[in-house]
Amino acid sequence: MAFQTLPQGDPQGDRPWWLVAFVVMVLALGIVIFVSDIYAQVFNTVVKGLGVTVFVTLVGFLLATALGLLIALLGMSDRQTLRQVARFYVEVVRGIPILVLLFYIAFVGAPAFVGLFNVITGPLVTAGLMEPMVVRDVSLMWRAIIALMIGYSAFIAEIFRAGIQSIDKGQIEAAKALGLSRSQRFRFVVFPQAIQVIFPPLSNDFVAMVKDSSLVSVLGVADITQMGKVYASGSFRFFETYSIVAYVYLVVTIGLSIALRGFERRMRERTKR
Numbered sequence: 001m002a003f004q005t006l007p008q009g010d011p012q013g014d015r016p017w018w019l020v021a022f023v024v025m026v027l028a029l030g031i032v033i034f035v036s037d038i039y040a041q042v043f044n045t046v047v048k049g050l051g052v053t054v055f056v057t058l059v060g061f062l063l064a065t066a067l068g069l070l071i072a073l074l075g076m077s078d079r080q081t082l083r084q085v086a087r088f089y090v091e092v093v094r095g096i097p098i099l100v101l102l103f104y105i106a107f108v109g110a111p112a113f114v115g116l117f118n119v120i121t122g123p124l125v126t127a128g129l130m131e132p133m134v135v136r137d138v139s140l141m142w143r144a145i146i147a148l149m150i151g152y153s154a155f156i157a158e159i160f161r162a163g164i165q166s167i168d169k170g171q172i173e174a175a176k177a178l179g180l181s182r183s184q185r186f187r188f189v190v191f192p193q194a195i196q197v198i199f200p201p202l203s204n205d206f207v208a209m210v211k212d213s214s215l216v217s218v219l220g221v222a223d224i225t226q227m228g229k230v231y232a233s234g235s236f237r238f239f240e241t242y243s244i245v246a247y248v249y250l251v252v253t254i255g256l257s258i259a260l261r262g263f264e265r266r267m268r269e270r271t272k273r
Helices: 017-035 037-075 080-094 098-120 122-126 140-165 169-177 182-219 224-235 238-272
Strands: none
Touching: 017 037, 017 238, 037 080, 037 140, 037 182, 037 224, 037 238, 080 140, 098 122, 098 140, 098 182, 140 182, 169 182, 182 224, 182 238, 224 238
């Protein structure tokens, strides 16, 4: 008797009827947008913020991944001081809501940075070689990106730590016996295997950041949510506007999830060969 391999993400072997239902819903709403002038106008307004959403998400996630990897490596350092600093960072940042962190970076961190910058460059300003920086010189978009970077880096650090520590210590000892340095062991032995453990939760965090990027609208950054908010406040068509906003986010996040799941499956199959 032959046993059929269950598809990824469906432990009972169910067919992806949810995906069929989602595609039908997307097509139905697409037809509504095409035939309705009101929905078409809302859609054309909202998608103007798509580029900002993509930029904030990509840059924020890349920076958060780099910082998270650094924090994870510090947390596994041989020095206790570095381990304690990394643990302190992770616990404190994870305990602060992203929205609060966004406000703090935008309205506390940015003015503090400008004040410190002006102190350091004071002699140059006095000599007339440069103008003093003001808070508005730091764009709201970059304040939002930095807040997302800091907020997500703590969670990503834990993902990297768990993935790296999942590697059998015997392989690391064998690499040491072969004379590989610490960096070589990480690049050639640990990380290529750890990425298979790291990738699924890391891709989930990427999709989550797409949604959390909507928080930048509270700073007036012209992303999808902000464009919808401005249109709804001017036209009072809240149902149509936020239906389209939800529609755009659903298409982006579920499409991205399916693409990342397919990439994960191909990566796993390539490893088995």
